[in-house]
Amino acid sequence: MPDSGGKESIMSARFSRRGRILAAAVLVLMVAGAAAAQAGTSSASAILAKLARRAAFAQFVEDFWPVAKRAGIRRGVYVRALRGISPDPRVLRLLDRQPEFSTPIWTYLEKRVSAQRIAAGRARARRHARLLGAVERRYGVNGRIVLAIWGMETSYGGYTGKMSVIRSLATLAYRGRKRKYGRSQLIAALKILQHGDISVAGMKGSWAGAMGQTQFIPTTYGAYAVDFDGDGRRDIWKSTADALASTANYLAKRGWKAGRPWGWEVILPRSFDFRLSGFGRARSVRWWMKQGLRPAAAKRFHALDAQAWLLLPAGHKGPAFLVTRNFRAILAYNNSIAYGLAVGHLADRIGGGGPIRGKWPVRTRMLSRAERIELQKRLARQGFYRGAFRGHIGPVTRAAVRRYQHTAGLPADGFVSREILNHLRKRR
Numbered sequence: 001m002p003d004s005g006g007k008e009s010i011m012s013a014r015f016s017r018r019g020r021i022l023a024a025a026v027l028v029l030m031v032a033g034a035a036a037a038q039a040g041t042s043s044a045s046a047i048l049a050k051l052a053r054r055a056a057f058a059q060f061v062e063d064f065w066p067v068a069k070r071a072g073i074r075r076g077v078y079v080r081a082l083r084g085i086s087p088d089p090r091v092l093r094l095l096d097r098q099p100e101f102s103t104p105i106w107t108y109l110e111k112r113v114s115a116q117r118i119a120a121g122r123a124r125a126r127r128h129a130r131l132l133g134a135v136e137r138r139y140g141v142n143g144r145i146v147l148a149i150w151g152m153e154t155s156y157g158g159y160t161g162k163m164s165v166i167r168s169l170a171t172l173a174y175r176g177r178k179r180k181y182g183r184s185q186l187i188a189a190l191k192i193l194q195h196g197d198i199s200v201a202g203m204k205g206s207w208a209g210a211m212g213q214t215q216f217i218p219t220t221y222g223a224y225a226v227d228f229d230g231d232g233r234r235d236i237w238k239s240t241a242d243a244l245a246s247t248a249n250y251l252a253k254r255g256w257k258a259g260r261p262w263g264w265e266v267i268l269p270r271s272f273d274f275r276l277s278g279f280g281r282a283r284s285v286r287w288w289m290k291q292g293l294r295p296a297a298a299k300r301f302h303a304l305d306a307q308a309w310l311l312l313p314a315g316h317k318g319p320a321f322l323v324t325r326n327f328r329a330i331l332a333y334n335n336s337i338a339y340g341l342a343v344g345h346l347a348d349r350i351g352g353g354g355p356i357r358g359k360w361p362v363r364t365r366m367l368s369r370a371e372r373i374e375l376q377k378r379l380a381r382q383g384f385y386r387g388a389f390r391g392h393i394g395p396v397t398r399a400a401v402r403r404y405q406h407t408a409g410l411p412a413d414g415f416v417s418r419e420i421l422n423h424l425r426k427r428r
């Protein structure tokens with residue numbers, strides 16, 4: 001390790017001296033505060049509380065050092081990164097945020113795949129044609145998909161987040177329900193600093209530590225970021241070449257197969273067993289063709305041997321999509337069907353494709369969190385569901401809904417709606 005023992009111990013001494021000074025200051029203020037409190041001053045107790053919080057955080061930073069050290073972080077890097085940092089209250093507020101209603105997929109797609117984003121994507125495709133071609137040759141990932149992810153994550157590098165990644169992650173590591181995540185990401189972030197790819201000040205991102213134009217969290221950066229422009233640094237903040245190549249590398253490593261589509265919007269035959277939908281057993285595109293599926297826009301399917309799943313993100317009345325393993329690779333970025341479809345659809349639109357043809361059931365009312373929990377509890381009572389009662393609708397809940405629908409003689413599309421909750425309420 002380049003740091004000499006002498007230098008390290010000086011750093012260490014300076015660091016813990018700061019801690020001692022702070023502790024002494026808190027002690028003095030506690031005495032002053034007690035006196036002020038007796039005099040009935042509330043602002044003094046507020047100052048006191050603030051100082052106590054600061055001291056507790058300084059203690060956390062000191063306690064976390066052995067963990068960082070074991071991970072190979074040098075003391076100097078640790079001290080420079082965490083010096084003078086306090087917990088970020090905005091991070092804690094965002095952490096506790098639990099929206100009452102989830103956004104319907106049609107609203108999400110409308111907002112995320114806007115006319116403006118499509119137009120900007122087409123302009124970027126022209127401007128970065130050579131780079132995208134080079135990235136596609138190297139990693140085998142469709143350039144339009146890379147563009148679409150770039151557009152979805154940061155509006156093509158337009159908004160990459162302004163929060164200090166180290167401060168955000170230190171806050172998450174310090175307290176709240178994402179402490180484990182915060183700690184592992186903080187270590188990974190410190191490794192990036194130690195490697196010299198970016199400065200502490202330049203390491204900006206989201207409240208949850210997603211960084212730069214690709215919005216990689218530090219562990220993803222560590223595993224997948226690449227230096228594509230060859231300047232020796234993996235700069236996903238300022239280098240478009242590094243950012244786009246890093247995204248392509250990530251998808252390639254997560255199973256993207258060259259020359260295959262992400263999927264298609266499809267038209268289903270008149271009578272169809274909806275139990276075949278969802279991320280259950282994959283079947284070849286050829287098999288799906290034999291069931292009577294046809295592409296909604298393209299003339300014919302290709303990659304007939306590719307394994308694929310049928311998704312009905314808004315139930316049997318809404319649009320249907322046949323998706324390949326490449327779609328699952330996109331989900332590595334963000335494990336949400338709405339996100340994956342937004343990326344795939346935006347990529348198609350950048351390539352000149354038209355809007356989704358199926359009709360979204362826009363009048364469907366989404367369930368509130370309380371109603372979603374009620375749904376899970378009712379499904380459990382009927383023996384269809386064994387997951388947690390948190391109101392999160394994922395594959396487990398959807399599979400339970402599908403089983404229930406089948407038993408009740410309803411189209412088994414797994415779509416969570418008002419209708420299905422009302423149906424369950426009538427069952428005793």
Ligand code: CA
Pocket residue numbers: 226227228229230231232233234235239242
């Ligand atoms: Ca670079």
